[in-house]
Amino acid sequence: MSDKPVKARMTAAVEGDVVVFLIGMRINRLSAPWSWLPTLRAMPRMLRELSRDRESGMLGYRMLRRGVRIFYVVQYWESTQKLLAYASDPGKEHHPAWAAFNRRARDGRGSVGIWHETYAVPAGHYESVYDSMPAFGLGAVGGVEPVGRRGDRAAGRLGI
Structure with missing residues (x-):
């Protein structure tokens, strides 16, 4: 997907159940790279493997970092x-x-x-909005569509 912002209010065009999987690591001792560097290097290999295998069930991911010690991945x-x-x-x-x-x-x-952490989210129990953003998160995984197609308010998109 493009990194160019869509200048409209959009929502994820995803149907059905979704599983959100968060996984990460924290370097507790920077002075012990033999302990944490192999762990840090393993995740990209797994993500490449999963991305190449359409039958794996992984829909997409986003790698993130907080400071120099914490690395994590949001997977769908x-x-x-x-x-x-x-x-x-x-x-x-x-x-x-x-x-x-x-x-x-x-x-x-x-x-x-x-x-x-693993979150199994049934259909109808998640919603999203992206305003002047490129496709992001669940929208990057399943594409986006105008908010009006699913309801202009979060409560409406959740069926509340």
Whole structure:
């Protein structure tokens, strides 16, 4: 999608259920790169793998950073089943990365922390608005359409 702002009020043109998966890491000891650098490098490999595989169920993602210590990714998925299938598949990048992280974590004494949160959002229980923005977030994943097609107010888009 374009980085050019759409000079109108738009909303995500997404139908059905959505899974929002947040995953990240925090560098607790900058002086221990052997503990956190492999973890930092693993995520782009997983995202490339998922992006190439249309059947994986990952709809899209956005990588973010807060300062020099915190890195995280917002991912959008078709279903929790596909997310969990990827996470547990020994033939995919996640499985060996997770095993390697656990080995390093034992030796690293808390040098790096990781976290994730999963939100399974049923159809009709999410809404969005983008005003003078390029497609972003869920809109970048599913495209955008004029707000009026789904209701001019957030409550209307939520069916409230």
